[in-house]
Amino acid sequence: MDLTYTAEEEEFRARLREWLAKTLPALPPKPSLGDWPGRRAYDLGWQRTLYDAGYAGLHWPLDAGGRGATPVQHLIYLEETEKAGAPYVGANFVGLLHAGPTIAAEGTTEQRARWLPPVLRGEEVWCQGFSEPDAGSDLAALRTRAWRDGDDYVVSGSKIWTSHAEVADWCELLVRTDPDAPRHRGISWLAMSMDAPGITVRPLRTLAGSAEFAEVFLDEVRIPVAHRVGAENDGWRVTMVTLSYERGTAFVGEVVACRRVLGELAHAARGNGRWDDPALRRWLGRLNAEFRALWRLTQWNVSEAERTGGVPGVGGSVFKLRYSHARQELYDAAAEVLGPEALDLEQEWTRDRLTSLSYTIAAGTSQIQRNIVAERILGLPKGR
Amino acid sequence: MDFQLTEDQRALRDGVRALLAGRFGPEALRTAVARGGRGLDRALWRELGEAGFFSLRLPEADGGVGLGLPEAVLAFEEAGRVLLPGPLVATHLAAGEVAGAATGETVVTAVYGGLVEWLDESDAVRDGAGGPAGDGAAGAVPLTSVDPLTPLHRVPGTFPTDPTAHAGPVGDTGPTGPPRPPDHLATLLTAAEQLGNAARTCERAVQHARTRQQFGQPIGAFQAVKHLCARMLVRVELARAAVYAAAVTADPMDIAAARLLADDAAVRGARDCLQVHGGMGFTWESDVHLYLKRAWVRTRRGGSATVSEELLARDLVAGAGR
Numbered sequence: 159m160d161l162t163y164t165a166e167e168e169e170f171r172a173r174l175r176e177w178l179a180k181t182l183p184a185l186p187p188k189p190s191l192g193d194w195p196g197r198r199a200y201d202l203g204w205q206r207t208l209y210d211a212g213y214a215g216l217h218w219p220l221d222a223g224g225r226g227a228t229p230v231q232h233l234i235y236l237e238e239t240e241k242a243g244a245p246y247v248g249a250n251f252v253g254l255l256h257a258g259p260t261i262a263a264e265g266t267t268e269q270r271a272r273w274l275p276p277v278l279r280g281e282e283v284w285c286q287g288f289s290e291p292d293a294g295s296d297l298a299a300l301r302t303r304a305w306r307d308g309d310d311y312v313v314s315g316s317k318i319w320t321s322h323a324e325v326a327d328w329c330e331l332l333v334r335t336d337p338d339a340p341r342h343r344g345i346s347w348l349a350m351s352m353d354a355p356g357i358t359v360r361p362l363r364t365l366a367g368s369a370e371f372a373e374v375f376l377d378e379v380r381i382p383v384a385h386r387v388g389a390e391n392d393g394w395r396v397t398m399v400t401l402s403y404e405r406g407t408a409f410v411g412e413v414v415a416c417r418r419v420l421g422e423l424a425h426a427a428r429g430n431g432r433w434d435d436p437a438l439r440r441w442l443g444r445l446n447a448e449f450r451a452l453w454r455l456t457q458w459n460v461s462e463a464e465r466t467g468g469v470p471g472v473g474g475s476v477f478k479l480r481y482s483h484a485r486q487e488l489y490d491a492a493a494e495v496l497g498p499e500a501l502d503l504e505q506e507w508t509r510d511r512l513t514s515l516s517y518t519i520a521a522g523t524s525q526i527q528r529n530i531v532a533e534r535i536l537g538l539p540k541g542r
Numbered sequence: 543m544d545f546q547l548t549e550d551q552r553a554l555r556d557g558v559r560a561l562l563a564g565r566f567g568p569e570a571l572r573t574a575v576a577r578g579g580r581g582l583d584r585a586l587w588r589e590l591g592e593a594g595f596f597s598l599r600l601p602e603a604d605g606g607v608g609l610g611l612p613e614a615v616l617a618f619e620e621a622g623r624v625l626l627p628g629p630l631v632a633t634h635l636a637a638g639e640v641a642g643a644a645t646g647e648t649v650v651t652a653v654y655g656g657l658v659e660w661l662d663e664s665d666a667v668r669d670g671a672g673g674p675a676g677d678g679a680a681g682a683v684p685l686t687s688v689d690p691l692t693p694l695h696r697v698p699g700t701f702p703t704d705p706t707a708h709a710g711p712v713g714d715t716g717p718t719g720p721p722r723p724p725d726h727l728a729t730l731l732t733a734a735e736q737l738g739n740a741a742r743t744c745e746r747a748v749q750h751a752r753t754r755q756q757f758g759q760p761i762g763a764f765q766a767v768k769h770l771c772a773r774m775l776v777r778v779e780l781a782r783a784a785v786y787a788a789a790v791t792a793d794p795m796d797i798a799a800a801r802l803l804a805d806d807a808a809v810r811g812a813r814d815c816l817q818v819h820g821g822m823g824f825t826w827e828s829d830v831h832l833y834l835k836r837a838w839v840r841t842r843r844g845g846s847a848t849v850s851e852e853l854l855a856r857d858l859v860a861g862a863g864r
Contacts, residue, residue, distance in 0.1 A: 443855035541763025
């Protein structure tokens with residue numbers, strides 16, 4: 159057991175810190191929440207800045223255009239960028255964390271050459287077409303159909319909870335290519351151009367008041383067969399590759415963010431007198447223990463990934479379960495610190511509190527994650 | 543950074559596990575319960591001494607094994623798994639300071655939070671804050687201990703009745719101040735025992751859920767039971783990361799965090815294990831209650847949880863918003 163970083167890793171950290179200190183003050187102001195085109199431009203601009211500095215696709219393999227960084231270097235990157243207040247990947251989330259790694263692992267040479275560089279250079283945005291109105295957590299129940307017609311698939315159906323759909327160029331789309339096969343076996347993974355005729359995007363307003371995701375309706379959309387990643391009807395396995403990336407790495411940087419917010423809460427409580435309440439003080443102390451432990455679990459999972467060759471395992475479910483609840487509790491504590499102002503939507507913590515309600519639902523609900531932990535780690539029987 | 547067990551650490555853990563399985567298996571546990579917490583197994587104590595359990599962290603020059611805190615934590619985790627009775631933490635911490643403690647010839651106990659474990663069976667009593675042996679247990683009166691494997695004495699007047707008494711700087715002591723909280727190493731080794739306790743109740747619950755049939759299938763197929771077990775594992779894994787990290791850094795804040803998470807994993811884990819076992823779990827014959835009762839006893843060893851919470855709260859302010 160060792161928590162010290164090598165000289166090489168410390169040097170990587172120092173260079174990154176220096177670059178962030180130099181680069182971040184020159185960034186343009188962040189666009190407002192409702193300004194989708196502005197957010198797209200801002201996120202792509204940040205990605206381009208990373209690319210020019212050699213930090214794009216840090217954890218992607220070298221032959222996919224990435225930097226081939228070790229999991230520990232990636233951890234340092236996420237830690238330092240968050241600490242420095244660097245922009246989040248934002249609109250590039252799906253491309254960098256889901257579609258990109260999936261294409262890098264499962265795509266042909268042509269597919270890798272076509273789709274990976276624009277993601278890294280900050281030129282194209284991807285969205286995720288997995289969930290459907292009747293197939294959310296039960297992903298394999300999806301019904302969007304694809305028929306072969308010459309060199310194309312013709313696709314009809316609908317998707318939901320699609321983040322960044324309004325501004326995306328591409329969509330990683332799961333479709334049913336064999337309706338007669340067992341439900342996990344008749345699915346294919348397609349890259350769909352969002353410019354294709356027959357696509358309608360309807361933004362959905364979240365409880366936080368903003369339109370963070372959308373419904374996507376597909377009416378006989380033509381997608382070249384050459385845009386299928388992996389074999390026909392093998393999409394479920396390809397998807398599992400994608401999801402393991404989602405659960406393994408998607409939340410790492412956010413633990414650092416939570417620890418920062420917790421420190422800010424303590425200082426705010428000192429400032430407004432709430433710190434004198436021992437119950438609140440101890441609650442914040444307990445949350446400190448929680449986020450310290452989550453950070454240690456992150457380090458544990460990352461060093462395990464390093465030993466096993468870099469692919470995140472099911473341990474990501476353990477992390478996500480505890481993290482998503484802890485983060486919601488963090489904003490409940492923030493409301494205690496704020497007092498009546500916690501009901502003011504102008505307060506950033508109030509908006510974050512609303513947003514945090516999605517964490518136990520998105521990327522697999524807590525109930526689904528517990529099934530995964532119970533069945534795949536503990537070996538309990540599958541049931542009803 | 544390679545925050546995983548080394549080969550040597552795995553070997554040490556497996557070795558301690560094998561030693562304890564051979565020397566303190568389920569039958570020995572029931573025999574100890576039948577003795578009702580009287581008669582500490584002195585032969586076992588000496589065997590532990592010979593195996594280096596108490597002298598693990600003493601330098602080799604002083605006759606010790608010369609290992610570090612992470613190795614000690616792994617050994618105490620194993621002790622926690624099998625509910626090994628006796629003042630293990632106090633004796634381990636007395637090695638090198640109290641004659642015979644390192645070899646297991648002397649049984650050393652300590653006063654933690656106004657309680658003394660195994661007072662009648664011990665040769666020396668220490669101050670739980672790591673201080674030298676004194677008359678800290680003077681006037682101690684026996685309790686009818688809730689844990690049949692841990693006889694307890696209560697030292698009158700040493701327990702803070704007002705938890706906010708700890709709002710002052712932790713570590714202060716004075717004629718009228720609260721007692722000093724136990725030293726960090728005692729807290730950490732206790733957390734390691736709690737981790738072993740929690741890991742074991744999780745395993746036992748899963749084992750039962752896989753085999754116990756109701757309504758024509760194993761109860762582990764029911765999502766309600768499944769989710770109880772999954773929550774147990776999540777608590778164990780988070781506590782494990784926290785306890786191991788605290789062993790590596792020996793940082794008081796890491797230790798305070800580890801303690802809170804390990805207590806939580808042990809106490810809630812034992813309760814959930816009892817729940818999964820249903821009516822059987824409520825019987826004396828089932829071992830489940832022993833895990834819960836020991837977990838309760840250990841939660842008192844690191845001072846009250848509020849001390850750790852206050853420490854961690856103050857760390858937030860000192861840490862300038864990390």
